[in-house]
Amino acid sequence: MFSKAEAQQIKKEFWTTFADTYPRKWLLYDTKIKDVSFKFYVDNKKAMVMLDIEPKEDYKRRIYFEKMESLKNILLEEHVPDAVFEKEHYLESGKEISRIYVTLTGISLYNKATWDAVFDFFAEKMTAFEMFFYEYEDYIRDLDINT
Structure with a gap:
């Protein structure tokens, strides 16, 4: 078991090493859609690449998710074949x-x-998510275009 300080140091080293291994600017929070963002996650059991849709207005969350669902076959067939869709996910x-999201266990x-396996997973899956997003961002972003 690690002390809190040791765990923080390992996390810092992990993210620094990842940035050095894949030195590029990721899309992440820069989707230009308020409260819709890509995220990396890692803990002591799994790593995840996620697209979180979390507007405060529930109707907006539903519309964005429905837009993503309407593109589900394209995302799965051409970009991220192991993506999991959760319409209702509860944070802690x-x-x-x-x-x-996609998960590596x-x-x-x-x-x-x-770490190398996680870094490669992050780079492969986030790049695929980003390519998909850039291809369909105008449709995803525009709340007036209905699914």
């Missing part, structure tokens, strides 16, 4: 969001021997 805070943030 209890907040309801929608999430589309059998890794640990605290096992440096698995």
